Amino acid sequence: MEDLKILVVDDESRMRKLVKDFLNKDGYIVVEAEDGQQALDIFYQDKDIALIILDVMMPKRDGWEVCREIRENSKVPIIMLTAKAEERDELLGFELGVDEYISKPFSPKILAARVSAILRRTNQTSNNDVLEIDGIIINKVAHSVSVDGKEIDLSYKEFELLTYFFENKGVALSREKILNNVWNYDYFGDARTIDTHVKKLRGKLGAKGDKIKTIWGMGYKFGE
Template sequence: MDRIKILVVDDESRMRKLLKDFLEREGYRVIEAADGLEAMERFYEDKEIALLILDVMMPNMDGWQVCREVRQSSKVPIIMLTARSEERDELQGFELGVDEYISKPFSPKILVARAEAILRRAHALDAEQTLNAGGISVDKSAHQVKIDGAETELSYKEFELLTYFIENQGIALSREKILNNVWNYDYFGDARTIDTHVKKLRNKLGDKGNYIKTIWGMGYKFEVE
């Protein structure tokens, strides 16, 4: 079996080497890029890249620009690395379709664990399972969502969130439980991370966004009316 390819983008060679060493130790194949322009070249050259680990502050083309360009044509998962820890930067990352947001300094082992969780969900979808709820159809193998028969474009995290909601119809889900299951790690930040994704998902679902009920002071519940 071919090794899964991960594109690591950082202008610091020491950081690239650190991540490469840890990822290759776990059996991944690492492709490196020193700035945003080189990252886009590598990304367009290799259609088998399964994950981007992307630094924000880089010369020539920063991580935000790379993320915007990648999202125009791909839903490939993105982990954003940054020295910043301000909340607005994190929310901006999620708005652009970032799947994970990790502030420097960080534990390489934790980053690898999060990368593995993302890749596991992306590549281990049940090939035969299709979820249906109130006119919404979720094909987990094709990573495709249809609303009343019309295909709807969702980001990777929006797809995972909708799938989790439908699989837990009628169950009140706390923000902590959603984060632990959809993001697959304990999150000690602001609950607006979830709220931002829910708002975008509701908008994309149109009238059916009303299926996602807000439970004040707790979280959300998916319920077909």
């Protein structure tokens, strides 16, 4: 993971330093921004940003505005930091394409672990880089998905969720198991987050969305 560049956006210098110190220990290059406008300026100037850690409450332009604009131009992974822990804020973040959502106060070690997990999956390669089931094609290297030849736009987490379903075709998956494997063991959010992502994923898959079957009282299964 060495030399990967992370943009840390927070109007509190002490918070930026805390996050930067932990990420530097893991070998990442950290670029800092103290407000939303500066974050966007840096993002457009530097094409090597691998991940963004973005605070919500900031001067000039808040985190929601920044996230919304970045998502219009890029699928770069975004971790949102916020002092609010209300469900509607978390759901808004996922609707805007946020990949992880962490409420303050948080453990810097946990944040660093999530950063590593996201970047590891984003940059991983394998011998099975292209998966296909009934006209749905996943390209892990390009991080793209197409349905019957037409590419569809998925967020990072939607992509990871669909890939996990592909790799476990026909297997009944509990919400807890999906959380552990797609959101990682250190995710402390509500399991209903999965239902929100599945609903959006089904919609984007169109008629093929019916392949994601609901197992009432348990979770989901991907198959015929």
